[in-house]
Amino acid sequence: GAVVSQHPSWVICKSGTSVKIECRSLDFQATTMFWYRQFPKQSLMLMATSNEGSKATYEQGVEKDKFLINHASLTLSTLTVTSAHPEDSSFYICSAHKFSGSANEQFFGPGTRLTVL
Amino acid sequence: QKEVEQDPGPLSVPEGAIVSLNCTYSNSAFQYFMWYRQYSRKGPELLMYTYSSGNKEDGRFTAQVDKSSKYISLFIRDSQPSDSATYLCAMLRAAGNKLTFGGGTRVLVKP
Numbered sequence: 001g002a003v004v005s006q007h008p009s010w011v012i013c014k015s016g017t018s019v020k021i022e023c024r025s026l027d028f029q030a031t032t033m034f035w036y037r038q039f040p041k042q043s044l045m046l047m048a049t050s051n052e053g054s055k056a057t058y059e060q061g062v063e064k065d066k067f068l069i070n071h072a073s074l075t076l077s078t079l080t081v082t083s084a085h086p087e088d089s090s091f092y093i094c095s096a097h098k099f100s101g102s103a104n105e106q107f108f109g110p111g112t113r114l115t116v117l
Numbered sequence: 118q119k120e121v122e123q124d125p126g127p128l129s130v131p132e133g134a135i136v137s138l139n140c141t142y143s144n145s146a147f148q149y150f151m152w153y154r155q156y157s158r159k160g161p162e163l164l165m166y167t168y169s170s171g172n173k174e175d176g177r178f179t180a181q182v183d184k185s186s187k188y189i190s191l192f193i194r195d196s197q198p199s200d201s202a203t204y205l206c207a208m209l210r211a212a213g214n215k216l217t218f219g220g221g222t223r224v225l226v227k228p
Contacts, residue, residue, distance in 0.1 A: 004160075006160070032214055034215070034216075041223075042220075042221075043205060043218050043219065043220045043221045044161070044205070044218055046215065046216070049215065091158070093160050093161070095160075095216075097214045099214070105151070105163060105166055106151075106163075106207075106214070106216055107163060108153070108160040108161045108162070108163075109160050110159055110160045111158070111159060111160045113158065
């Protein structure tokens with residue numbers, strides 16, 4: 001397997017503030033990372049694809065100016081929720097893509113629970 | 118119609134029983150098939166990864182892929198209460214790395 005970490009695991013913030021979430025691949029390099037959002041009892045919803053050294057690709061309906069993604073190195077991607085509002089409260093999960101030989105796998109971080117007051 | 122269909126459950130079984138999970142898909146471009154386990158308020162954990170039709174076994178877990186029927190399964194033998202979680206199937210096209218998920222099946226193993 002492979003290890004992906006997220007920080008923080010849990011954050012509470014006031015409405016209107018910005019929150020940064022980090023995603024790190026600890027024992028492998030990931031040129032591509034993904035950011036998901038998950039509401040209670042629902043499956044994961046892909047928000048954007050983060051590519052090292054280039055702009056992120058956002059899924060339809062996801063505001064790129066609100067959810068800023070930076071993938072500055074092969075082991076780190078960050079998601080910044082700008083001007084957060086209560087409706088942004090959710091569970092945010094990142095994954096890192098690992099491709100080696102015939103294996104084409106994604107490994108997920110433990111998630112970050114965001115609560116916006 | 119969703120590309121990947123998965124019964125949401127919940128699926129409740131007694132401890133020691135076999136848990137049977139499945140997903141159907143409509144896009145024949147999917148070539149890689151994964152099963153993830155997700156505990157409440159945690160990220161998904163990769164359980165099984167397959168890319169060919171047939172069976173793959175790993176401990177108590179068996180993954181089955183039938184590409185001709187566009188049907189994949191996961192079996193959990195000798196189920197334990199610690200297996201209680203949501204199980205997600207996910208698929209990848211040959212070209213690309215964007216996962217398509219099923220909706221997840223909630224499993225409850227009762228002691």
